[in-house]
Amino acid sequence: xxxxxxxxAHEHAERLERVWKxxxxxxxxxxxxxxxxxxxxxxFTSLTFFGAGGVEALLLRTQLLGxxxxxxxxxAYDQIFxxxxxxxxxxxxxxxxxxAFGNYLIPLMIGARDMAFPRLNAISYWxxxxxxxxxxxxxxxxxxxxxxxxxxxxxxxxxxxxAINIDFYGYGLIFNGVSSTAGAxxxxxxxxxxxxxxxxxxRMPLFCFAFLAVAFSLLFALPSLSLATLFLELDRQLGxxxxxxxxxxxxxxxxxxxxxxxxxxVYIIILPAFGIATSIIxxxxxxxxxMFPLVALAELLVxxxxxxxxxHHMFAVGLATVTTVYFAAVSLIIVIPSAIQLFAWxxxxxxxxxxxKTPLLWIVGFIVFFLIGGLSGIxxxxxxxxxxxNASYYIVAHFHFVIFGAAVFPILGGMYYWFPKxxxxxxxxxxxxxxxxLVFLGxxxxxxxxxxxxxxxxxxxxxxxxxxxxxxxxxxxESVGSYLLGAGLLLVVVNLAVSLRRGAPASENPWNGETxxxxxxxxxxxYNYAVIPTVSSAYPMWDREDREHDVARLERGEGVLARxxxxxxxxVQDAELDEVLAMPPHSLLPLLLGIVLALMFIMxxxxxxxxxxxxxxxxxxGLAAWHGKEPRGE
Amino acid sequence: xxxRRSRHEVSARGAHVAMSARAGVAPPGVAPLRGGLAMSAGxxxxxxxxxxxxxxxxxxxALFLCAETTLFGGLIATYFYLDFGASRWxxxxxxxxxxxxxxxLTAILLATSVPMALAARCAAAGARLACAASIALAMAxxxxxxxxxxxxFVDEVHRFPPQDSAYSSIYFTLLGLHHAHVILGILLDIGxxxxxxxxxxSNYRVTGVRAVALYWHVVNAIAVAVLFTQIxxxx
Numbered sequence: 001x002x003x004x005x006x007x008x009a010h011e012h013a014e015r016l017e018r019v020w021k022x023x024x025x026x027x028x029x030x031x032x033x034x035x036x037x038x039x040x041x042x043x044f045t046s047l048t049f050f051g052a053g054g055v056e057a058l059l060l061r062t063q064l065l066g067x068x069x070x071x072x073x074x075x076a077y078d079q080i081f082x083x084x085x086x087x088x089x090x091x092x093x094x095x096x097x098x099x100a101f102g103n104y105l106i107p108l109m110i111g112a113r114d115m116a117f118p119r120l121n122a123i124s125y126w127x128x129x130x131x132x133x134x135x136x137x138x139x140x141x142x143x144x145x146x147x148x149x150x151x152x153x154x155x156x157x158x159x160x161x162x163a164i165n166i167d168f169y170g171y172g173l174i175f176n177g178v179s180s181t182a183g184a185x186x187x188x189x190x191x192x193x194x195x196x197x198x199x200x201x202x203r204m205p206l207f208c209f210a211f212l213a214v215a216f217s218l219l220f221a222l223p224s225l226s227l228a229t230l231f232l233e234l235d236r237q238l239g240x241x242x243x244x245x246x247x248x249x250x251x252x253x254x255x256x257x258x259x260x261x262x263x264x265x266v267y268i269i270i271l272p273a274f275g276i277a278t279s280i281i282x283x284x285x286x287x288x289x290x291m292f293p294l295v296a297l298a299e300l301l302v303x304x305x306x307x308x309x310x311x312h313h314m315f316a317v318g319l320a321t322v323t324t325v326y327f328a329a330v331s332l333i334i335v336i337p338s339a340i341q342l343f344a345w346x347x348x349x350x351x352x353x354x355x356x357k358t359p360l361l362w363i364v365g366f367i368v369f370f371l372i373g374g375l376s377g378i379x380x381x382x383x384x385x386x387x388x389x390n391a392s393y394y395i396v397a398h399f400h401f402v403i404f405g406a407a408v409f410p411i412l413g414g415m416y417y418w419f420p421k422x423x424x425x426x427x428x429x430x431x432x433x434x435x436x437x438l439v440f441l442g443x444x445x446x447x448x449x450x451x452x453x454x455x456x457x458x459x460x461x462x463x464x465x466x467x468x469x470x471x472x473x474x475x476x477x478e479s480v481g482s483y484l485l486g487a488g489l490l491l492v493v494v495n496l497a498v499s500l501r502r503g504a505p506a507s508e509n510p511w512n513g514e515t516x517x518x519x520x521x522x523x524x525x526x527y528n529y530a531v532i533p534t535v536s537s538a539y540p541m542w543d544r545e546d547r548e549h550d551v552a553r554l555e556r557g558e559g560v561l562a563r564x565x566x567x568x569x570x571x572v573q574d575a576e577l578d579e580v581l582a583m584p585p586h587s588l589l590p591l592l593l594g595i596v597l598a599l600m601f602i603m604x605x606x607x608x609x610x611x612x613x614x615x616x617x618x619x620x621x622g623l624a625a626w627h628g629k630e631p632r633g634e
Numbered sequence: 635x636x637x638r639r640s641r642h643e644v645s646a647r648g649a650h651v652a653m654s655a656r657a658g659v660a661p662p663g664v665a666p667l668r669g670g671l672a673m674s675a676g677x678x679x680x681x682x683x684x685x686x687x688x689x690x691x692x693x694x695x696a697l698f699l700c701a702e703t704t705l706f707g708g709l710i711a712t713y714f715y716l717d718f719g720a721s722r723w724x725x726x727x728x729x730x731x732x733x734x735x736x737x738x739l740t741a742i743l744l745a746t747s748v749p750m751a752l753a754a755r756c757a758a759a760g761a762r763l764a765c766a767a768s769i770a771l772a773m774a775x776x777x778x779x780x781x782x783x784x785x786x787f788v789d790e791v792h793r794f795p796p797q798d799s800a801y802s803s804i805y806f807t808l809l810g811l812h813h814a815h816v817i818l819g820i821l822l823d824i825g826x827x828x829x830x831x832x833x834x835x836s837n838y839r840v841t842g843v844r845a846v847a848l849y850w851h852v853v854n855a856i857a858v859a860v861l862f863t864q865i866x867x868x869x
Contacts, residue, residue, distance in 0.1 A: 116690045185697040193690050219697060223705040227712070231807070240796050240803035242712070248720050248800035253712060260708075564670055571687040578686050582670020624825055630838040633670035 009554045013530045015562045019634075020113075020526040023586055031586040033118035034526055038125050039104030040422075045129055046096040047493075052136070053087035054486060056080045061446075061482040064475050067467035077463035078146040079165070083139050085149030086169070088403075089269065090176050091132045096411055097272035098183050098218070099128065102211050104422065106187060108517035108524060109205050111196025111533040111540075113567035114583050116189035119590050119626065124183040126594025131176035134601060138168030145169035148461065150262060151232075153243040153254045158236045164605070170233040171601045177222045178597070184218035187211055193569050196516070197577040198535040205515045205538060206289060209296040210275025213303035214268050220307065221264035228257035237607070252317065259310035267306040269403055270370075273410035274299055274341055277363050280410070280417050281345055283513045284360040285352025288539055295344045298337035305334050315383050316390040324383050331381040338374060342367065357511075358432030362413025365440045369405025373398060376451065391461075394454025400447045412439070412492055419496060420510045424522040425503030431495045438488030445481025449474040514539040519547065532559045532568055535575075564633035584631035593622045672837035679760030681837045691838075695845035699852040702815065706856050709808045710863050716800045723867060724801045728794045730868045731805075735786060740861045743779045743816070744854050746772040750847040757835065757843035765843060766830040772850070773823040780816050787813065805864070812860045815853050822846045 022028045022037070032038060059080055063071045072080065103121065107114055115121045138144045143165045147156040156166045191212050195204060231242040232254070241247035243254050282289055289295055311319065311327035345367055354360060376398040380386045389395060419427050453474050458465065465471055509518040516533055517524070518541050531554040534546040541547070553559050561568065565583040570576060596619045603612035669689070672681045688696075717723045724730065749772040756765035787809060796806040826846050829839050862869075 117694060120694075181698075181701055185694055185701075188697055189690050189693045193687065193693060219701050220704050223701050224708050227705060227708045231712070231803075234796075234803065234807065238797070240807070241798075241800045242716075242803055244800070247798070248716065248725060249803070250716065250719055250800075253715060256715070257708065257712070563668070566668075566670070568666070569687070569690060576686065577666060579667035579669050579681065579684075579689075581690070582668070620821060624828075627825065627829075627842065630836060631670060632673065632838075633668055 006555055008557070009530070009551075012554060012557050012560045012562065013525075016527045016530055016560065017525065019562055019564060020585075022526055028586075030591050031588045033114070033122050033584055033586055033590075035103050035107050035115045035118065035121060036422075036524060036526075036528075038121050039100050039102075041125050042095050042099030042103060042128070045125075045132065046092050046100060049087050049091035049132055050096070053084050053092055054489065056084040056087065058482060058486055060084065061479040063463065064465075065479040066476060067465055067472050069464055072463065074463045075146070078461075079139060079144035081461060082145045082148055082151075082169075083135070086135060086145065086172075089149065089265070090173065091128075091135070093269045093403075093407060093411075094180060094218075095128050097269075098180070098187060098211070098214060099125065101272060101276065101411070101414060101418075102183075102187055102214075105418065105517055106190055106208060106211060107194065108520065108528055109208060109515045110191065110194060110199060111516050111529060111535060112190065112194040113528045114565070115186050116194055117186050118583050119587050120182050121186050122587070122590035123594055124179045124186065126591050127179035127182070127597055128176065130594055130598035130601075131172055131179060134175055134598065135168055135172040138165060138172075143168065145172075150258055151254075152258075153232065153235075153251045156232065156254075157243060167233065167236065167605055170229045170236070171605055173229050174226050175597070175601050177226045180218050181222050184215040184222075187215040188219070191215075192572045194567060195570050195575045196533050196535050197568060197570050197575055199540075199570075200574045201572075202293070203535060203538045203540075203575075206278035206292070206295055206299065207275040207515070210271045210278070210299045213299050214271045214275075217264045217268045217271070217303045217306060221261045221268065224257050225261035228254055228261070231257075233604075252314075255314055255317065256310070259313045260307070262313065263310040264303070264306040266402075267303050269407045271299060271303060273366060273407045274302075276410040276414040276417075277345055277366060279513075279515060280359045280363050280413055281348050282352075282539070283417075283511045284357055285349050285354045286512075287348065287352040288514075289344060290347045290351065291340070291344045292538065294340055298340040298344075301337040302334060302341075305330065305337070309334065312381060312386070315386045328381050328383055332378070335374070335378065338370075342371065342374075358427070358429060358436060359413045359417035361433060361436045362409045362416070365436065365443075366406055366409040366413070369401050369409065369443065373401030373406055376401065389454055391459055392454040393450040393458045393460055396460050397447050397450035397454055400450070401443075404447070405443050409439075412436075412489075415492065415496060417511070418517075419499065420506030421517055421522050421524070423500055423503070424506050425499050426506050426510065427499040427503060428495050431491060435488050435491040435495060438491060439485055440488075442481050442483075442485030442488050446478050446485050447481075449478050449481075453478075509541065512541070514541050516540050519550070530554050530560065532561060565631070566633065582631050582633040584629075587626075587629075589622060589626050593619060593626070596622060669837035675760035675762050675835040678835050678837040678840045679758065682758040682840055689841045689844075691841035691845050692848065695848050699849065703852065703856065706808075706812070706859065709804070709811065710859060713804045713808060713863050716804055717866075720801070724794075724805075725799045728798065728801060731865050733865045733868050735782075736861055736864060739779055739783060740857050742775055743857050746775045746779075747851050747854050749775075750850045754844045754847035757840045760835060762830055762835045765835075766827050769823050769827050769830075769843070769846075773820060773827070776816060776820050776823070780813060780820065783809075783813055783816075808860060808863065812853075812857060815856070819846070819850055819853055822849060 022034060023031060029037060029041070059072065060077070063069055063077060103115065135145070143163055145151065145168055146165045147161060151166065151169055154160055191204070191208050231240070234240040235242050235244065241249040243249045243251050245251065278289055278295065309327055309331045311323060312331045315324050380389065380395065380398060416427055416432055419425070453471050456471065458471050506522045508521050519533055520529055531550050533540065534549050536546055537543055561580055565585050566580050567583060569578050569581050571578050596615055600612045600615040600619070603615060667681050667684045669681050672678045749768040753765045753768035753772070756768060791806065794802045796802045823846065826839070826843050829842065
């Protein structure tokens, strides 16, 4: 607690400081298992990849600024739009939400001192970094993946794409999937087992429900992607025939496996945004979310239904009508849980007393784009219409409204909202609002005209277009919009970077926020809480008696738990105290094993299979060492 | 105003809710279980007995196995997707798969769940050597299983290599990935038996043994699904 006032309370806090002291300097960051430090590593890495993906987007838009441009060759254009998609989905949104926001905030929100598996958390990060560099090594060498982010065969098969480009994709995504699977397991166990005693499931913040849904989706969706890419590499490297029609294989197998992953993936991208919205709205409208249980269930239901709609990406394939109609119907059913949440956000805002500070503005923008992207989503759930607009810019417009407008806006809002907590400084409010309006306007101008050029017949993924087809004016408008958008995003980064040095100091709870992360100092100490917080509702910061009770308990030294890196574990449903865990403090093994895994994938890429097998052996020894050193108390 | 409302709601929900929550960490007079301090067999057994929920390590393994089960679900779905799209399955020239040898082998693998379950119980009860012996017994059967399976595998690769057709591609990928899971399991066995013999039981290791036992139960259950997929053309 920040309110460490009496000498006895001070004594307890000092003991915790000593036990949880981080290693100094670079070594501290390389060996860290602190969820906040790992969250920050994820944040800066994924922000860098966001910058790379953004530069790629600007290159694409500049190429399409006018007809018959030759800024990029067709080959370079293919690689850049492919890497734009891969980067934004696998290297930006997933690690930014689950890795940065999830890692940093979930333990704080549930009153824990770390994630359930701190070393696994560290290795997730190093594997993610390795896979990102692996994918970009291809592009840097002029051999980036070039068959689109969904990499359809036969275009991606050896016959049509013999160079190494696709292999960076195939191995890179399996590599990346290891990180996301480990991260998902960690988030689920943390949420189920590490909640502060008293935080039964019905008192858990909606943010955590959203991340629980995301983690389960990742866990069950990723194996399908890994299988699809494994089959692809077996076809390409060893001459198997999974996707080869001449030997009984099927290219549609790829499409099915890819979209069984790919559609849940859409909800993996959007659900964290829902979670962030349900954190920001109550704070700035000064009231609880309406329909709390329904919103929680709707979050879980969206994730569940997301597994039953993949064929709506394949309406133009020529499947049986009964199949496509079934999937169109399920796609429409998802409107129900989505609308429950949409109406809950709007009602909460209308029923409260909204204070339109920067974070809430982003959420309002998110609601606008989610609504419009959702409506254009309903249009493409209509099978005949979808068959007309399939692979046109209409689709690009739809998913950028949803993925950029709806998924990224809350991420940006969340950056402003939690900036004071993470840094102990306030951002610049006026510049924050300006950045919102720039990005809001830029998003409209960039993506709205794409609906129109799409309906006019402009296909996606063409590197240029002739002047007589009449797409020039709207394309020029889109490109200008993208520069506006880029300027707005740059202003977000500049605002936060300058505020890091010059911002006014932030108190522990500058917004009167409702969840537990606001109970500790800004930035939080390595042990998060001097005393494990008392929880008796889903809005613990508004339960003043509980917070006063915590201060009294710290004075008595009750619930301080300072015999090593300790945090309580609770029962899954009712969060009764079950045991006190000792967490591993720091380790170099996650970094080393991450490097070992990267080496293995590099050896696979260059066809040295025996060396790769030898490296697996080294990895197994590393894991033995990992479990040889047990986390223990003092 | 809203703040007052929220405070009011809390008190309206009854004091006993808040009271029971406050009793949460370290109720007076009762020391909480501390697994991190349970470094002997007896202490580990006491923690295992006192626990109300499954330990985190067990949960982590359970969730990992969810992902692996999904992986095999995808493999089996791929098998039948290609099967239903084919005019002849297996293609002409490739014989029907044999039934007897894989069925007997799977039954043996399935039987190893019994000593593994026993090992988990022994570990939780603090019986270190009985636990190690059970795992060693299971491991002997598992090693026999995998040696004979690999022998069959190599033999079949020579008869109809995976480069022949989509059938042989999915056949060997499905079996190969399951064999890889069995080999991983044997490595895990070696790891935990090594632990038990070299440095004894602790809370961390009891959880480790339980997680490895769970791993085997699931891998064995998957073996049955893989078997029925493998022999489906002969049924």
